[in-house]
Every structure is written in structure tokens, then in C-alpha cells.
Amino acid sequence: MDPPKPFPILRLPYLAMEEIFKAMDPIEITNFSMISKRTKYLVSCAFEMTSGQQMEETAEGDGYILRRVFKYLKNPMEKWKQLCKYVLDIFKKPETNGVSMTMDASVDFFFIARCSPISRLSICSSELDPPKSFPILRLPFLAIEEIFKAMHPIEIINFSMTSKRAKAVTKIMTFYSKYAICLCVDKTMGISIKGTDNLVSCTYVMISNERMDGITKEDESYGYISRRVFKYSKDPVDDWRQLYIYVLEIFKKQTIDVLSMTMDAFVDQNVSIIDFVKTNAKSVSDCHLYQLEEKNDVDEHAAYLLENLKIDNQLISYLYIKTSEWIGFERLLEIDCKSVLLRNDPFWEEDWNLFLKTWIAMDTHLNLEYLALEYRDLDYFRNHVLYDIPHEVVDRGVKRVLKTGHNQTQEISGGVDIRRIDGKTATFFSHSNSFSMSVH
Known part of the structure; x- marks a missing residue:
């Protein structure tokens, strides 16, 4: 009996070849593509480079099949880089769908930066070693920018406050124009930073209850995500002003997207609040004025606001x-x-x-x-x-x-x-x- 002969896949019509490739798993396709230049074709697989012996492992659960190939390599990092380039080239992928990084492993940040853009970035620490600080500022600028894009506005603000260098790096990001700044003057003072087509809202709320200080609440409904951070303040109006100036500086904003003001919440400070907004913002895109109690006479303050603030949206959409x-x-x-x-x-x-x-x-x-x-x-x-x-x-x-x-x-x-x-x-x-x- 003659030994089996190789299957002449490359002699088949294209549609037949395509059906055969659909029946292969990614590792089989990858191995086939490495035989020659002619066999180089679309490939999708995952490799783990370890210092162990070559072996294969297949696991299946909940309808999901995972196949891993372990290869012995003296220099796994270098071989991993070569394989990454090969896979992106074979699949003609313009971006990396996901990167999972254990920050205390031997990661080449400069190589990771060249894999940009990255759709999803997952960062974790080793399970065996204690967590180490994430050296964001040591990364190339493109990698830093990708990390910033994955942060929500409150995380960006908190990071900028860690050091002068962190603040300087935060201020040079170029994608902040997508954020909208909203000011709220009510019984509680608030500053909201909205992004992602207004589907995500991050709000600082100034409160007088010290026990609520630092508490973060997150609500999600109908596809809208709202995050609120409560900050205790003995003087909420003054601390609100300082935070407002800082937010405008970090996000390089010169205008306010929305000003919502309850005119009888801080009657004694209405004029000073209006003067403050006028001094620190060129204009207000949308303005919403409210009144809590009919007996409170705030007509003069409302007129003062309209006379002193430049409201870009001249058409009031709703009047009650x-x-x-x-x-x-x-x-x-x-x-x-x-x-x-x-x-x-x-x-x-x-x-x-x-x-x-x-x-x-x-x-x-x-x-x-x-x-x-x-x-x-x-x-x-x-x-x-x-x-x-x-x-x-x-x-x-x-x-x-x-x-x-x-x-x-x-x-x-x-x-x-x-x-x-x-x-x-x-x-x-x-x-x-x-x-x-x-x-x-």
C-alpha cells in the first residue's frame, strides 16, 4: 500500500479552496500558510509563547472552543513580535482588536504603540506578584493617547491631579473636543462632562454632607450611563468655581455647552456667579433657568444673566x-x-x-x-x-x-x-x- 499523498489544495478552484479553509481551525490555516509564499492566505489564530515544550491543548465549554499551541523559544518576546506582524499582514488588519497586557511582565511598550490603533485595551497585574504602579508616562505618546481615550472624564481629571507632569501630559491630548461641559447651579452645585454623543455623563456634585465625600454612583438606563462623584465642601460655591476653572483648563474649553441655573437656590450669590461665568467663558451654547418658589423675586437676576452672558442658541426650545x-x-x-x-x-x-x-x-x-x-x-x-x-x-x-x-x-x-x-x-x-x- 502506498503512503498517502499530500492533498493538492492549491490545484483546486478558488471556491473549493475557500470551503476547505472554512473547515480548518485558525492554527491549521496558519501552519498551512507558512509552507510557502504561495500558501500564504487569510489566517486568524492565537499563539502563546512559553518556555515549555511544544504541545497542543484544546478546551471546550459553553459552546466556545479554545485551541492553544505552546512553543519552546529561547527568545519568546522577539518571536511574538514577528508573529504579530505576520498575522496582521496575512489578515490585512488595519488595527488590533484587543491587547491584554500584564504590566509587570516583559512588555515592549514601543512595539505595542506600533500596533495602534487598538480597539480594546485590557490591563492587569500578575496574580502572583503584588500590583505595581502603571508607568503610563513612560509610554510613547500614541500609546498614552490610546489609554486616555479608554478613560472616562473623571479618571482623566483624577490622573491630571497626580503630578505637574501628569497635568502637562493630560493637557496636550487632542481629542477633548468631543466632550461637552455643563454647569449646574442648584441646591447642589455640579459640573458635568458629557461625551459619546451625550450617552455618557460624568458629574462632580458639591455637597455639605461629609459622609458622602468621595462616593461614586453609577446609573445605566436606556443606553445612557451617568456617573456622579460626590465631593464634600464647606463652601460649595467657591470650590465649584475652582473646579470649573480646572476643568476648562484641562479640556481646553472656552465655552460652556449648557448652563442650568435655579435662580433662587443661591439668591445672595447670583450676581457673583453670573459675573464669574462671564469672566471665564466666552459664551454659553444653551441656557436653562428655573425657579423653586414663586414667592422668591429673582426677575432682576434673570434679566442680569441674559444681559451679561452671551447665549449662542437664541431659539429657546422649551418654555414653561x-x-x-x-x-x-x-x-x-x-x-x-x-x-x-x-x-x-x-x-x-x-x-x-x-x-x-x-x-x-x-x-x-x-x-x-x-x-x-x-x-x-x-x-x-x-x-x-x-x-x-x-x-x-x-x-x-x-x-x-x-x-x-x-x-x-x-x-x-x-x-x-x-x-x-x-x-x-x-x-x-x-x-x-x-x-x-x-x-x-
């Missing part, structure tokens, strides 16, 4: 006025918001009739998308407000998805429609405890 008796008709026509909620409004049917006529003529409220008022009967509104305005009563069997609040929609039956001269439609309907106008 709980007590709107003080708003005159002229002021109503000046409101330029996407969503407006008015409670206890003082206007008569004649006022709303004129308001809608200015909207139809596109003289006012071009950006209005949703208006909510106190509950009123739809037929009464049609007879006493729309009496001389062309309108259409929509059958209740007709269902449409309409705006029912700020960034909210719902399927609504029927309604009454009017049309603007540009073709846009406003639908009136009663919803919950309010009367609504939805523009679509």
Missing part, C-alpha cells in the same frame, strides 16, 4: 410658565420657542383669534411646534376663537401621531385643523388636562 397672568399680548407675540406651555393665561377668545391670524400669516411664531394651554372644550374653542378662521373638523376615526409635549408624540384621534400660508397645519385637540396646538 406656571403662572402667566403677567404676560401681555404683545409679549406673547414676541415669544419664539418650539414648545410653549402656559398655565393660568390671561387671554380672551379675541386674543387667541388674533394670535392665530398672525401665525397663519407667518408674522409671528415661525418656529412654534407645540402650544399647550389650560383645558378648554374643543367645540367651544372652535365656535368662539375660530369663528372667522377657515378650519376643518377631522373625523375621530382618523388617527395621527402628533406632538403632545416637549419631544413627545402620541396617536391622537380627530381634532380641528387650520393651515398656514406656507402649507403647514396646526391641529387643536384636548389631551389629558390641557388643550393643545400641534404644528405638523
Whole structure:
């Protein structure tokens, strides 16, 4: 009997060769690819270089199969580098999917840096030896930058505070533009740093409860991650100011993305806080003003803020006025918001009739998308407000998805429609405890 002859894989058609390769495990493909230049093909495998004898080990669990090949080498580090280059070349990989580093092993950081970009970096210490400090500052700049990209903003801030050199290195990173800085002036002072399309939020919260100092809370819901670090302070406003200056310096920011201010939280310090923000920020992209108690008179402070801070976003997206008796008709026509909620409004049917006529003529409220008022009967509104305005009563069997609040929609039956001269439609309907106008 003749000995078996080698299988002439290279003589097969390409599709047949491809099917054979699909049936091979990565180590078989790798070994085959090393036979000659002609056999060099796509390969994916994992090798462990050890000082032991050559052997093979296969383990299977939970449907996952792991095959490892152990090779004896006098210089495992050098051979490992050669194999890394070979695998990346064979698979035409532009990046390394993952790097797991035991920091107290013999790691060549300069070689790791040349493997960039790295999708995932896992760092650990030896199980036998006590953990050693991670020498980040000894790495090449590209490797340091990859590590910084894997950190969240609070980790970056904490690292920058370890030394002058750490602060200097932190400040030269070039990817900070993706972060948004948000200031919160409320019963608790806060500074948020948001990234990853606002899906991740890291917030410093100034508190007066010493037992909460240093506690970190992390919440995750609907794909949104929120991390909060609580910092005890005897003077939360002053410490908030110092941290704010430091955050702007580290992240090289000259503007505030969001300023959220409850005007009666620190009434005595409103003016000084506004002056501080004005001095240390060129502008504010979005500004949200709130009031806790109606009895607190903060109108002058609100006006002072609007007069002294440069607000880039001139269009207010959402306006809710709980007590709107003080708003005159002229002021109503000046409101330029996407969503407006008015409670206890003082206007008569004649006022709303004129308001809608200015909207139809596109003289006012071009950006209005949703208006909510106190509950009123739809037929009464049609007879006493729309009496001389062309309108259409929509059958209740007709269902449409309409705006029912700020960034909210719902399927609504029927309604009454009017049309603007540009073709846009406003639908009136009663919803919950309010009367609504939805523009679509």
C-alpha cells in the first residue's frame, strides 16, 4: 500500500479552496500558510509563547472552543513580535482588536504603540506578584493617547491631579473636543462632562454632607450611563468655581455647552456667579433657568444673566410658565420657542383669534411646534376663537401621531385643523388636562 499523498489544495478552484479553509481551525490555516509564499492566505489564530515544550491543548465549554499551541523559544518576546506582524499582514488588519497586557511582565511598550490603533485595551497585574504602579508616562505618546481615550472624564481629571507632569501630559491630548461641559447651579452645585454623543455623563456634585465625600454612583438606563462623584465642601460655591476653572483648563474649553441655573437656590450669590461665568467663558451654547418658589423675586437676576452672558442658541426650545397672568399680548407675540406651555393665561377668545391670524400669516411664531394651554372644550374653542378662521373638523376615526409635549408624540384621534400660508397645519385637540396646538 502506498503512503498517502499530500492533498493538492492549491490545484483546486478558488471556491473549493475557500470551503476547505472554512473547515480548518485558525492554527491549521496558519501552519498551512507558512509552507510557502504561495500558501500564504487569510489566517486568524492565537499563539502563546512559553518556555515549555511544544504541545497542543484544546478546551471546550459553553459552546466556545479554545485551541492553544505552546512553543519552546529561547527568545519568546522577539518571536511574538514577528508573529504579530505576520498575522496582521496575512489578515490585512488595519488595527488590533484587543491587547491584554500584564504590566509587570516583559512588555515592549514601543512595539505595542506600533500596533495602534487598538480597539480594546485590557490591563492587569500578575496574580502572583503584588500590583505595581502603571508607568503610563513612560509610554510613547500614541500609546498614552490610546489609554486616555479608554478613560472616562473623571479618571482623566483624577490622573491630571497626580503630578505637574501628569497635568502637562493630560493637557496636550487632542481629542477633548468631543466632550461637552455643563454647569449646574442648584441646591447642589455640579459640573458635568458629557461625551459619546451625550450617552455618557460624568458629574462632580458639591455637597455639605461629609459622609458622602468621595462616593461614586453609577446609573445605566436606556443606553445612557451617568456617573456622579460626590465631593464634600464647606463652601460649595467657591470650590465649584475652582473646579470649573480646572476643568476648562484641562479640556481646553472656552465655552460652556449648557448652563442650568435655579435662580433662587443661591439668591445672595447670583450676581457673583453670573459675573464669574462671564469672566471665564466666552459664551454659553444653551441656557436653562428655573425657579423653586414663586414667592422668591429673582426677575432682576434673570434679566442680569441674559444681559451679561452671551447665549449662542437664541431659539429657546422649551418654555414653561406656571403662572402667566403677567404676560401681555404683545409679549406673547414676541415669544419664539418650539414648545410653549402656559398655565393660568390671561387671554380672551379675541386674543387667541388674533394670535392665530398672525401665525397663519407667518408674522409671528415661525418656529412654534407645540402650544399647550389650560383645558378648554374643543367645540367651544372652535365656535368662539375660530369663528372667522377657515378650519376643518377631522373625523375621530382618523388617527395621527402628533406632538403632545416637549419631544413627545402620541396617536391622537380627530381634532380641528387650520393651515398656514406656507402649507403647514396646526391641529387643536384636548389631551389629558390641557388643550393643545400641534404644528405638523
